[in-house]
Amino acid sequence: MAKKEKKSGPPTASIVFVGLACFFVVIAGAGYLWNKSQIHELGQQIKGYELRLEAAHRRHLALQRDYATNCSPAYLDWRVKMLKLDLGLPQPDQIVKLPDGPVGPQDEKLISGRMISAVEGRD
Numbered sequence: 001m002a003k004k005e006k007k008s009g010p011p012t013a014s015i016v017f018v019g020l021a022c023f024f025v026v027i028a029g030a031g032y033l034w035n036k037s038q039i040h041e042l043g044q045q046i047k048g049y050e051l052r053l054e055a056a057h058r059r060h061l062a063l064q065r066d067y068a069t070n071c072s073p074a075y076l077d078w079r080v081k082m083l084k085l086d087l088g089l090p091q092p093d094q095i096v097k098l099p100d101g102p103v104g105p106q107d108e109k110l111i112s113g114r115m116i117s118a119v120e121g122r123d
Helices: 012-071 073-082 105-122
Strands: none
Touching (some): 012 073
16 A cells, blocks of 8 residues: 655744744844944044034133233233223232241231231221
8 A cells, every 4th residue: 555645734833933033134134234323323423522622622722822811911011001000010018928838826917917907007
């Protein structure tokens, strides 16, 4: 007797396996493209921040130059003459020198005495 050949149905397991493999490859590709777009976007943001930092640095240098110019004695003398202010150098007794180091009790008495006499002189 001849054996009957069984006709097998479609290979369901291999179709499911191939389908899942394709699904994971597509998901991995989409994730890769999303990561690349995020990296590109972050690169653009960093470039923008670097440009802003450089502009702020240039502005800071310009402000430093302006401040140095405005503090120079020659510029201040020129402004006094330009505004026709009647200003001159202070008299030696108008200059109060403060010590750089720690202040002792004797120094405090001297400083407070000068301040009291300066306040009394205004009356």
